[in-house]
Amino acid sequence: MKQKNGLSIGESSKQSGVNIETIRYYEKIGVMPVPERSLSGYRLYGAGHLKRLSFVRRSRRLGFSLDEIRDLLRLVDGDAYTCAQVRKLTLDHLAEIRRKIADLKRLERVMAEMAAQCSGDRVPECAVIDALFDTRPPAAEPSGRQPPMPTATSVMRRR
Amino acid sequence: MKQKNGLSIGESSKQSGVNIETIRYYEKIGVMPVPERSLSGYRLYGAGHLKRLSFVRRSRRLGFSLDEIRDLLRLVDGDAYTCAQVRKLTLDHLAEIRRKIADLKRLERVMAEMAAQCSGDRVPECAVIDALFDTRPPAAEPSGRQPPMPTATSVMRRR
DNA sequence: TCTTGACCCTGTAGCGGCTACAGGCCCTAG
DNA sequence: CTAGGGCCTGTAGCCGCTACAGGGTCAAGA
Numbered sequence: 001m002k003q004k005n006g007l008s009i010g011e012s013s014k015q016s017g018v019n020i021e022t023i024r025y026y027e028k029i030g031v032m033p034v035p036e037r038s039l040s041g042y043r044l045y046g047a048g049h050l051k052r053l054s055f056v057r058r059s060r061r062l063g064f065s066l067d068e069i070r071d072l073l074r075l076v077d078g079d080a081y082t083c084a085q086v087r088k089l090t091l092d093h094l095a096e097i098r099r100k101i102a103d104l105k106r107l108e109r110v111m112a113e114m115a116a117q118c119s120g121d122r123v124p125e126c127a128v129i130d131a132l133f134d135t136r137p138p139a140a141e142p143s144g145r146q147p148p149m150p151t152a153t154s155v156m157r158r159r
Numbered sequence: 160m161k162q163k164n165g166l167s168i169g170e171s172s173k174q175s176g177v178n179i180e181t182i183r184y185y186e187k188i189g190v191m192p193v194p195e196r197s198l199s200g201y202r203l204y205g206a207g208h209l210k211r212l213s214f215v216r217r218s219r220r221l222g223f224s225l226d227e228i229r230d231l232l233r234l235v236d237g238d239a240y241t242c243a244q245v246r247k248l249t250l251d252h253l254a255e256i257r258r259k260i261a262d263l264k265r266l267e268r269v270m271a272e273m274a275a276q277c278s279g280d281r282v283p284e285c286a287v288i289d290a291l292f293d294t295r296p297p298a299a300e301p302s303g304r305q306p307p308m309p310t311a312t313s314v315m316r317r318r
Numbered sequence: 319t320c321t322t323g324a325c326c327c328t329g330t331a332g333c334g335g336c337t338a339c340a341g342g343c344c345c346t347a348g
Numbered sequence: 349c350t351a352g353g354g355c356c357t358g359t360a361g362c363c364g365c366t367a368c369a370g371g372g373t374c375a376a377g378a
Contacts, residue, residue, distance in 0.1 A: 083285035087277040126242040
């Protein structure tokens, strides 16, 4: 191969830092455009693809969802985006990050309090277990008003 | 029905705050024990089940994964747990929460900086887009040393 | 007695954002 | 001419649920 025009998917993966399978996945879900193919059916990428891959990767690392990235790309692709539009998406995302930080800080406080109650003894009596097993509604939920307290799941995978 | 012994799954759901389908799911994955059944095949729950459901729910809300909860329950079920063991699991979890907070704060800073660069003008030139499209490696990645920078995905679902 | 309608059952598919195969084709170096 | 790497497609798995579809069961009212 090595036709005049185009990097292989492996090469693009190395240069962009996006996993090969992920690149194909992005193509499947329409985040990346369908690329040209070599005679033997290999995908061929150009400079534009590489930039776009980096864009997606960088945005992902900043916590944008693929849906949000699609929004950004739609603006860019329409070549009619304004800075104000982009700014709005960015600020929305920033607000969400801040909410998550606040949520996690509440969790941190609760966990730290529980751990502090814990004697660390060898006895089978434990403030943490007691707190978790307590059947009364938790003190921090007076009457179901405030935000529904996130289910605090998989907060950011690592690796 | 309403046999002498046992609440229906719906009643247990209401009292514990755990969704019906989720209760069945917990049973399937072994977090909840297989309950008795009425003559017609309905699940019947007792006080022990309710406590356990609350335990799981509360732990989930504190961000424990089902795997971690299984660990906690194993300790409790073995009725040989020590406070020290529970404390360790709790502190591990706390450390993870703190890591996530730190990660999110870094993201917050980057996002805020980007947004601040943004003129908010109507022109199709935008510092955010420029930053994201920049093909050079990001400044904050000198040589691939520090922790692999989380892919910052779905940080805590909200409803 | 019959009919609603609320509840319960099982089993399967879907969400996001990938990752990891299996089973095959292609291409180059030795 | 063969060995190995790379590439291809397609499918299944991860987590922690949620939402069906297609049935059975039960209690209250007409």
